[in-house]
Structures are given as C-alpha cells and as structure tokens.
Amino acid sequence: GESGNLRFAPECLCYIFHHMALELNKILEDYIDENTGRPFLPSISGENAYLNRIVKPIYETISKEVENSKNGTAPHSAWRNYDDINEYFWSRRCFEKMKWPIDVGSTFFVVSGRKRHVGKTGFVEQRSFWNLYRSFDRLWVMLILFLQAAIIVAWEGKDYPWHALSSRDVQVKMLTMFLTWSGLRFLQSLLDAGMQYSLIS
Structure with a gap:
C-alpha cells in the first residue's frame, strides 16, 4: 500500500523487497544477532516507520526531480527521470552507497544542481543540429553510400548501370564505399562520445 507511491520505480521496489526479505528470513530462522546476543529485530520498526524512513x-527525491524538469521543458541532462532512478537501483553502487536501512545522506538523495549527486545513468538526449544525423545515422549512412x-556507376557513362559494374575499374572504385562507411561510423562514435561525455554519472 505505502509503496504505491513508488510504483513507477519497480527496481526500487525490488531493492526494498530484497532487504526486507533478508530481514524476514532472519526473523523466521530465529537468527541471533551477533552484536547483542538477542533474537534479530528488523532494522526498521515502529509506527509509520516504513513510510517515514523508506x-x-x-518519494520526496523523485518529487524534487519532477520539479526540476519544469514540466518537461528543462533539458534532459538537468534532471533524473524514472528510468535513471530505476537504473540506479540495479547498480552495484546502490548497494554500496545506499545501504540498509536507507542512508538518507547518500548521494542518491542529493537533488540535481548540487555537487555530489547521482546524475543521469544512461542515455541523455542532447538537442542540437547533430541530433539530425545521430538519431537517424543508419538512414544517412544508407543514403550517402547509395x-x-x-x-561511381553514372560516371562511367554506360547505357545501363549494371553494364558499368562489369568493369574492373568500377568494381575497385566501389570498394571505396567501405572507407566512406568507416568514416561515417567514426563520425557516429565521435558524436556519441561528444554528446554523452560528462552527462552520465
């Protein structure tokens, strides 16, 4: 019921369930706490403890990120969306930094715009002129190679294109398409690196 507010972050729910299931197993197995010598108690207990501490x-962090989006008008790199939050919860960093019970001092809870916050975790759309090439790179590659x-074929001046293809010179010139293809793929990789660099935490 209380986790209904986190329904759009299923990886987060899995993270919570994972830790709560571990604690439940310890209770059911009559695990004795090594530090106290007493039966194991859940790390979160009390009235509304789950709601207030988990x-x-x-939810407040997600809410602040939604505010940072400025109703979807802010650049994608300026705020975390549900995908970024979900991806964080299935990273090893989450288990190392967030711990259990949840450490509200971890970098996950720092809102964007401040130092030491968990930023984007995956693809970040950068709006620029180069997006026209980058988003449709396969189409552009096909058109340029065609x-x-x-x-090359038309330059030979034959009546039909397939007649030109029987010429050895034309066949050799056609091999330059591999160089063009390599150059276009290299341009794509440069755009990927340039447009995504420093946007992923």
Whole structure:
C-alpha cells in the first residue's frame, strides 16, 4: 500500500523487497544477532516507520526531480527521470552507497544542481543540429553510400548501370564505399562520445 507511491520505480521496489526479505528470513530462522546476543529485530520498526524512513525519502527525491524538469521543458541532462532512478537501483553502487536501512545522506538523495549527486545513468538526449544525423545515422549512412555508388556507376557513362559494374575499374572504385562507411561510423562514435561525455554519472 505505502509503496504505491513508488510504483513507477519497480527496481526500487525490488531493492526494498530484497532487504526486507533478508530481514524476514532472519526473523523466521530465529537468527541471533551477533552484536547483542538477542533474537534479530528488523532494522526498521515502529509506527509509520516504513513510510517515514523508506518510502518518504525516495518519494520526496523523485518529487524534487519532477520539479526540476519544469514540466518537461528543462533539458534532459538537468534532471533524473524514472528510468535513471530505476537504473540506479540495479547498480552495484546502490548497494554500496545506499545501504540498509536507507542512508538518507547518500548521494542518491542529493537533488540535481548540487555537487555530489547521482546524475543521469544512461542515455541523455542532447538537442542540437547533430541530433539530425545521430538519431537517424543508419538512414544517412544508407543514403550517402547509395549516392556514392550511384555517382561511381553514372560516371562511367554506360547505357545501363549494371553494364558499368562489369568493369574492373568500377568494381575497385566501389570498394571505396567501405572507407566512406568507416568514416561515417567514426563520425557516429565521435558524436556519441561528444554528446554523452560528462552527462552520465
């Protein structure tokens, strides 16, 4: 019921369930706490403890990130969306930094715009002129290679294109398409690196 507020973050729910299931197993197995010598007690107990110590901090963080989005008008790199939050919860860093019970001082709870916060964890859309190439790179590669092949074949001046392809010179010139393809793929990798660098935490 209380976790209904986190329903759009299923990995977060799995993280919570994982830790709560471990504690439940210790209780059911009559585990004795090594530090106290007494039966194991859940780390979170009391009235509304689950809501106040688990759900509320995560929900407030998500709420602040939604405010940072400025109703979807802020750049994608300026705020974390549900995908980024979900991806954080299935990273090893989450288990190391967030711990259990949840450490509200961890970097996850620091809102964007401040130092030492968990930023974007995956793809970040950067709006620029180069997006036109980057988003449709396969289409552009196909069109450019087709244009190159058409120019090579047309340059021979034969009546039909397939007649030009029987020429050894044309066949050798057609091999330059591999160089063009390599150059276009290299451009794609440069754009990927340049547009994503420093946006992923």
